[in-house]
Amino acid sequence: xxxxxxxxxxxxxxxxxxxxxxxxxxxxxxxxxxxxxxxxxxxxxxxxxxxxxxxxxxxxxxxxxxxxxxxxxxxxxxxxxxxxxxxxxxxxxxxxxxxxxxxxxxxxxxxxxxxxxxxxxxxxxxxxxxxxxxxxxxxxxxxxxxxxxxxxxxxxxxxxxxxxxxxxxxxxxxxxxxxxxxxxxxxxxxxxxxxxxxxxxxxxxxxxxxxxxxxxxxxxxxxxxxxxxxxxxxxxxxxxxxxxxxxxxxxxxxxxxxxxxxxxxxxxxxxxxxxxxxxxxxxxxxxxxxxxxxxxxxxxxxxxxxxxxxxxxxxxxxxxxxxxxxxxxxxxxxxxxxxxxxxxxxxxxxxxxxxxxxxxxxxxxxxxxxxxxxxxxxxxxxxxxxxxxxxxxxx
Ligand SMILES: *Cc1c(COP(=O)(O)O)cnc(C)c1O
Numbered sequence: 001x002x003x004x005x006x007x008x009x010x011x012x013x014x015x016x017x018x019x020x021x022x023x024x025x026x027x028x029x030x031x032x033x034x035x036x037x038x039x040x041x042x043x044x045x046x047x048x049x050x051x052x053x054x055x056x057x058x059x060x061x062x063x064x065x066x067x068x069x070x071x072x073x074x075x076x077x078x079x080x081x082x083x084x085x086x087x088x089x090x091x092x093x094x095x096x097x098x099x100x101x102x103x104x105x106x107x108x109x110x111x112x113x114x115x116x117x118x119x120x121x122x123x124x125x126x127x128x129x130x131x132x133x134x135x136x137x138x139x140x141x142x143x144x145x146x147x148x149x150x151x152x153x154x155x156x157x158x159x160x161x162x163x164x165x166x167x168x169x170x171x172x173x174x175x176x177x178x179x180x181x182x183x184x185x186x187x188x189x190x191x192x193x194x195x196x197x198x199x200x201x202x203x204x205x206x207x208x209x210x211x212x213x214x215x216x217x218x219x220x221x222x223x224x225x226x227x228x229x230x231x232x233x234x235x236x237x238x239x240x241x242x243x244x245x246x247x248x249x250x251x252x253x254x255x256x257x258x259x260x261x262x263x264x265x266x267x268x269x270x271x272x273x274x275x276x277x278x279x280x281x282x283x284x285x286x287x288x289x290x291x292x293x294x295x296x297x298x299x300x301x302x303x304x305x306x307x308x309x310x311x312x313x314x315x316x317x318x319x320x321x322x323x324x325x326x327x328x329x330x331x332x333x334x335x336x337x338x339x340x341x342x343x344x345x346x347x348x349x350x351x352x353x354x355x356x357x358x359x360x361x362x363x364x365x366x367x368x369x370x371x372x373x374x375x376x377x378x379x380x381x382x383x384x385x386x387x388x389x390x391x392x393x394x395x
Contacts (some may be wrong), residue, residue: 075225076098098237109154222245286314333379
């Protein structure tokens, strides 16, 4: 077999890339997969090589064949200059922000952001002298008015992982770059397959590998990919903070990656089918799915995104908390739990009213976030249908 060069890999379609990225059998005695390299110490053959640090691998925190395989594969998929792999999605958020901020800087964050990102900004970043302003996710080019001389970064998440507003990333990129600021995006929902972040102007793209990359709800991992402009600072910040992920988790992520696109496409199809079915239910007021017109930013999604994943929300008509509990407590197929992106369907109630600060959230009734897994959709509909009967019975 010919050795796969990065140039050959770059020319392949996404599906084929996923099969060949991040492995070089000739370096692994012919074994197909890059194995789990466990290790802190790497022995140098001579004192000169030890002191020069000229070996391909130097120390466990700096990289192993396993981490290199996953990071190179993710860069190939994302069209990135480089990637760092860290122990959780949240640490991907924090290392990305730390790589482009310093004391005295001003940061803009979308009001629809993943809540722990907000807590990192309001906690650690504030203590380190960074001031944050939250903005309306639908602000688009209007963000110009919020830019200050010390605004060095804009943090976006499209769509917001509860309320699903789609942001105008190209417009935000143009304004960020016009001011010399960095554009960050949490791209966990779309993944690079449905939204190629760097091609669209994002400097630092975050993916919670815990979700679709893992695909099996059995690991925690985060990826940050960078374009040329942001790569050096990201890599330096990553090395200085010692945020290396565990080798088993990286190996499992590489394994999950092979089937990631197939799972995503199935979950997209099933998610759309369920979203349309829910839209037609009398108990449902709105379906917040980027591919449906109820969703703020639906037109932007149509313009910029290549697909949708299996996570969306619904707003119910007015029902009591007791009625919602009666519906959810006895579901047989939908589990109640945080996170998503696995093979199993999930449902959780959410209410962002207590922590939103730049925009208000005034739904008609209770809101539910739904992740569609790999089950048969007819079974899922039957489970929800029985749930809706319990909801109506309790009012
Ligand atoms: C889950 C999630 C994260 C964080 O990932 P963890 O691995 O759980 O820390 C970040 N952003 C989004 C949008 C997420 O859904």
